[in-house]
Amino acid sequence: MQNNGNENGYRSGFISIIGRPNVGKSTFLNRVIGQKIAIMSDKPQTTRNKIQGVLTVNDAQMIFIDTPGIHKPKHKLGDFMMKVAQNTLKEVDLILFMVNAEEGFGRGEEFILEKFQTVNTPIFLVINKIDQIHPDELLPIIQSYKDKYAFKEIVPISALEGNNVERLLDQIKSFLPEGPQYYPADQVTDHPERFIITELIREKALHLTREEIPHSLAVVLDKMEQQKGKDIIHVMATVIVERDSQKGIIIGKQGSMLKEIGKRARVDIENLLGSKVFLELWVKVQKDWRNKMSQLRDYGFNENEY
Numbered sequence: 458m459q460n461n462g463n464e465n466g467y468r469s470g471f472i473s474i475i476g477r478p479n480v481g482k483s484t485f486l487n488r489v490i491g492q493k494i495a496i497m498s499d500k501p502q503t504t505r506n507k508i509q510g511v512l513t514v515n516d517a518q519m520i521f522i523d524t525p526g527i528h529k530p531k532h533k534l535g536d537f538m539m540k541v542a543q544n545t546l547k548e549v550d551l552i553l554f555m556v557n558a559e560e561g562f563g564r565g566e567e568f569i570l571e572k573f574q575t576v577n578t579p580i581f582l583v584i585n586k587i588d589q590i591h592p593d594e595l596l597p598i599i600q601s602y603k604d605k606y607a608f609k610e611i612v613p614i615s616a617l618e619g620n621n622v623e624r625l626l627d628q629i630k631s632f633l634p635e636g637p638q639y640y641p642a643d644q645v646t647d648h649p650e651r652f653i654i655t656e657l658i659r660e661k662a663l664h665l666t667r668e669e670i671p672h673s674l675a676v677v678l679d680k681m682e683q684q685k686g687k688d689i690i691h692v693m694a695t696v697i698v699e700r701d702s703q704k705g706i707i708i709g710k711q712g713s714m715l716k717e718i719g720k721r722a723r724v725d726i727e728n729l730l731g732s733k734v735f736l737e738l739w740v741k742v743q744k745d746w747r748n749k750m751s752q753l754r755d756y757g758f759n760e761n762e763y
């Protein structure tokens with residue numbers, strides 16, 4: 458195994474998690490960090506921005522970058538998401554290429570491997586969701602990937618159940634260069650709480666609605682303030698959809714859907730903030746927001762940041 462660092466030195470580095478939508482990148486990040494900083498769902502293209510998670514151990518700091526799943530973009534938001542994923546490739550110390558053990562090597566994987574041809578960064582193949590397959594099926598999967606690219610390591614894991622994740626972390630650590638501790642030991646993400654709050658609301662809406670809604674949805678935080686003299690934080694947010702019909706779905710019968718979204722999101726936000734929360738949700742229609750660059754910016758998709 459390659460060894461970049463000094464035996465006694467502190468190691469640190471940036472690790473990008475790349476893969477098709479829905480393979481489990483955000484689930485892996487949350488498992489590693491031990492806290493929910495990236496939202497997860499069974500719908501593809503859940504992650505839209507780059508999300509950084511910091512793992513600090515006694516002799517190393519690993520900064521993981523969760524990226525939007527790589528796919529062929531169909532609209533401006535898709536374009537943006539691809540750019541975010543690709544831009545991280547060259548700047549990091551290590552790439553984790555995550556694939557789904559349940560699915561064979563396909564066009565999606567091939568598309569991503571082509572992107573790898575132009576980068577020199579070492580790449581691990583991480584085969585996720587091994588809890589879903591029979592152990593006998595693993596070897597053929599590994600074989601099928603071995604010829605495709607000179608991966609530095611091939612590591613099967615279950616991000617959901619945690620199998621083999623510790624071992625992968627050890628392998629990652631031994632690949633990182635000697636370096637400084639970039640973040641304080643108690644900091645787990647570079648994303649502000651405000652962003653995570655809107656993401657938690659979006660996650661609940663994703664979970665509770667069907668196919669047609671997820672990609673048409675954005676959440677904006679309007680207000681967040683401590684209520685005077687009370688131990689309770691008032692959070693006001695707006696759910697943005699593209700059509701009136703979607704607004705109807707999000708609000709639900711007599712407001713029942715919006716109430717449920719709010720109830721579930723509030724529990725997560727209270728955990729995040731460690732405080733009681735009063736969550737107030739609104740719904741607004743903004744036609745075709747995904748194709749309008751200026752609105753994308755309003756909703757937190759800022760190209761210059763990446």
Ligand SMILES: Nc1nc2c(ncn2[C@@H]2O[C@H](COP(=O)(O)OP(=O)(O)OP(=O)(O)O)[C@@H](O)[C@H]2O)c(=O)[nH]1
Pocket residue numbers: 476477478479480481482483484485496497498499500501502503504505524525526527585586587588589614615616617618
């Ligand atoms: N059985 C099983 N399911 C998993 C595992 N890891 C993730 N999942 C599930 O796969 C789905 C997608 O997980 P995410 O973590 O949101 O996937 P992602 O790669 O971040 O997806 P995008 O953000 O859309 O690119 C969720 O329903 C997870 O619960 C695993 O190890 N085993």
Ligand SMILES: [Mg+2]
Pocket residue numbers: 482483484495496497503504523524525526
């Ligand atoms: Mg994700």
